Amino acid sequence: MRNYDLITPEGTKDLLFGECIIRRKIENTLLELFKSRGYSEMITPGLEFYDVFNLNSRYFPQENLYKLTDSKGRLLVMRPDSTMPIARVVATRLRDAVLPLKLCYDQTVYRTEPALKGRSDEIVQTGIELIGSQLKIADLEVISTAVDSMKAIGMEFSLEIGHIGIFKELVGRLEATDKEKERIRKLIENKNFPALNDLLDTFGSNHITDALKKLPALFGGAEVFEKAEELMPDENIKRLLDELREIYEDAAELCGNDGNITVDLGLVNKTDYYTGLIIKGYLEGHGDEVISGGRYDKLISEFGYDIPAIGFAVNVNAICKVVEKSGIFPAVPSPDAIVFAESGCEVEALRTAQELREQGEVVEMALFDDLESVREYAKERKIGKVVVIDGENEEEEA
């Protein structure tokens, strides 16, 4: 007995008509924007060897991957991310390419989300990767592309930046085990102040613990840098902060009045392979980030090619949701005309339809054997014009 032949798996859905129009429009807008800035598109396979994602740093826990085996019994996964496959290609086929490389992509990623949480297991991500430059102008180029992406989508947005290096430097100066460091990271990520304070108190009171305690509270506008400055214990960390401040100021200028640029020094997510700048984008009306990215200078070296990189991805599904909720759902356009062929006139009718299309009209062929049904169908589908080909004269009805 078949139980599941009429439904789709949890976390997936069919998209129809207007939903497709919205999604394609967003994808095309972003891809065109990226291409106009010199990024070249690449497509990686939907299936990859598990090894590609099972690097030393294990960014993706195995329980969140869709797994299957190939004909030789080797473990495959459905791509949970586009950046790591792109890193693989850069370290292999693009190893001799001229740097910097500017790549873009528009593809689906698959992750198993907890059941019954209303989340999608299948997410379309459209994004860029800028590979081979560590300069500030590269960071700025990527941020400005993110700002332009948000502007192109045309809704109230907020772009946030952070620098994972600040946390890494601070926690590196703490005499703590890896497990303790991971707990500190987790508490900062969750902005869980009470537990963070308790845990850090066990390391005594000094510049480092003071700064770590304040880190998750350091978010907002330009004033954050003033507050952070006093907390940073040494010149190395202050330098990172200054770098971030320069980028913040430039980004705010680029953004103008179209959106909001903020900073959060407590952005320390684990699944990230990021080593420096971090970028997030938010839209009013969506409870999770719609842009996620950052600098990942060590990732490609895990594939044997030591080269810096930075990029971001836009969660197209999330943006579709916000657009659909906003009520500006586009109506699916009706065809302009329908052509009906009397028996024996089919070829002529097909030619006539093609001629009309060449004049820019959307034209359907009528697939009925009597004119009455065609008229009814045209009315139902809101097609304004019925063209009848009966071998003598062409008749048009409005």
Next chain:
Amino acid sequence: MSKPIRIALTKGRLEKDTVGLLEKLGFDCTAVREKGRKLILPVPDANLEVVLAKANDVITYVEHGVCDMGVVGKDTIMEMKGKFFELVDLGFGRCKFALATKKGYDFYSGYGIKTIATKYPNVARSFFEKKGMDTEIIKIEGSVELAPLLELADGIVDIVETGTTLKENGLEVIEDVAPISARLIVNTVSLKMRQAEIEKLIKLIEENL
């Protein structure tokens, strides 16, 4: 005035304590007190909208961002996990997760795998995982105390407030698992998009705890 900030409260005792706290801050919570069967209620002078929900749902609504903030017990947070900021320990609703067995039972003896009955399988699993101990976890929906009495389980992991129910049924706490209290959680995007309003409210709350 801007759109109100939506705060989801766990129905029951945490709801009463939170409303008490909001009144202490000087907000008029008449609508919430006289709610009848309504589930969304205004606190106009605070530009707040109170949503009443079950504990697990508070987390779901906050995660999705349809509520900006929520008040929920640490017990639910530990069991459900999720992506949100856990900003304030509100201090009320205090109790603990504990491991309890029949009085006098030597839980850690022998090499047999122990069976644990609980309403909180994730909490129980991670507690024993940290000890490197393999256990069999059985999810129970109602009075968990029954399971060891009926000899379905060797022990239970459950919320303990006063311990009276345990005592009356011949059970005792043999180990604390984690302390529990009410937490103020905030959606990760709301905190950023409405930073000034939310920070102002949190500051007020912290001053009045």
